[in-house]
Amino acid sequence: MTQSQFDVIRKIVEDVTGIIYEDGDMEFMIRRLKPLALRFGCKNFEDFLEKAKKGTTVVRNNLVDAVTTRETLWFRDRYFEPMIGGFLLPKLAKEATSAGRSKLKIWSAASSSGQEAYSLAILLAEGQARGELGTMRMENCQIKGTDISMAALESARRGRYDGVAMARGLPPLLKSKYFDALESGYQVKERLRRLTSFDRLNLLQMDHRRDDFDMVLLRNVLIYFTKEARAKILDRMATKIRPGGVLIVGGSEDPLRYSKAWTRERMPGGTGAYFTPKH
Numbered sequence: 001m002t003q004s005q006f007d008v009i010r011k012i013v014e015d016v017t018g019i020i021y022e023d024g025d026m027e028f029m030i031r032r033l034k035p036l037a038l039r040f041g042c043k044n045f046e047d048f049l050e051k052a053k054k055g056t057t058v059v060r061n062n063l064v065d066a067v068t069t070r071e072t073l074w075f076r077d078r079y080f081e082p083m084i085g086g087f088l089l090p091k092l093a094k095e096a097t098s099a100g101r102s103k104l105k106i107w108s109a110a111s112s113s114g115q116e117a118y119s120l121a122i123l124l125a126e127g128q129a130r131g132e133l134g135t136m137r138m139e140n141c142q143i144k145g146t147d148i149s150m151a152a153l154e155s156a157r158r159g160r161y162d163g164v165a166m167a168r169g170l171p172p173l174l175k176s177k178y179f180d181a182l183e184s185g186y187q188v189k190e191r192l193r194r195l196t197s198f199d200r201l202n203l204l205q206m207d208h209r210r211d212d213f214d215m216v217l218l219r220n221v222l223i224y225f226t227k228e229a230r231a232k233i234l235d236r237m238a239t240k241i242r243p244g245g246v247l248i249v250g251g252s253e254d255p256l257r258y259s260k261a262w263t264r265e266r267m268p269g270g271t272g273a274y275f276t277p278k279h
């Protein structure tokens with residue numbers, strides 16, 4: 001791959017996904033694209049570039065799958081269980097019930113292969129079993145997952161994980177409670193899968209319609225984008241959350257650096273922070 005081919009391909013990647021490949025990332029890009037170029041029968045990167053420029057849906061989808069980092073794990077981050085399971089879900093459930101609403105609407109934006117969405121479903125089930133959701137029934141709650149990668153969405157919808165994926169962050173007790181062992185791997189139980197749905201969404205192309213999510217998780221994805229893209233996504237995300245609803249980002253991410261639409265809140269007595277829209 002030459003420098004100018006790298007420049008063209010990273011511009012296409014940025015336009016399609018918002019993801020930035022820095023000057024020093026050429027080797028990384030080559031490692032990610034070479035298998036794809038071979039699969040498409042390209043003799044060299046020049047050939048591959050021609051295909052990428054034409055941008056048929058198949059090529060674009062495969063390109064997106066190749067350039068996205070879909071690293072994820074169960075619960076991920078120390079705050080996840082205590083802040084979301086122990087504090088926010090009970091709080092939001094009780095507030096919703098007092099306001100006459102019978103469900104929580106939750107969105108895992110950039111859901112990758114689904115571990116984040118199913119971790120939320122587990123926390124709802126655990127919260128209900130401990131009586132912490134008041135009269136709210138988990139069966140009424142909705143967890144929507146979205147991602148730009150079709151490969152990620154396919155795995156998320158399937159809800160099947162191999163031993164390696166299962167070992168990453170999932171306590172053994174929860175494994176036996178919420179998964180069925182298959183001949184090879186594990187399947188998320190139907191009572192959790194029923195709460196979830198997974199759809200394609202490019203965060204850079206979010207529409208302008210207001211929405212009424214109680215909780216949005218936007219974790220470990222903004223880091224790949226330009227400052228402008230982060231600001232645009234965060235500003236728009238504020239219109240998707242109901243007053244009193246919350247946004248949760250990754251451990252090292254800070255929405256206040258990019259957008260004025262948010263207020264930081266702290267979990268009482270805990271270390272976790274979350275964000276509420278100013279509207």
Ligand SMILES: C[S@@+](CC[C@H](N)C(=O)[O-])C[C@H]1O[C@@H](n2cnc3c(N)ncnc32)[C@H](O)[C@@H]1O
Pocket residue numbers: 016017018019068069070071072073076109110111112113116146147148149152201202203204218219220221224250
């Ligand atoms: C590192 S994973 C994070 C998964 C999960 N949120 C977590 O924290 O474990 C980042 C995900 O963002 C998705 N992604 C990248 N660019 C995107 C975009 N423009 N719109 C939507 N999803 C995107 C990738 O496909 C990938 O699945």
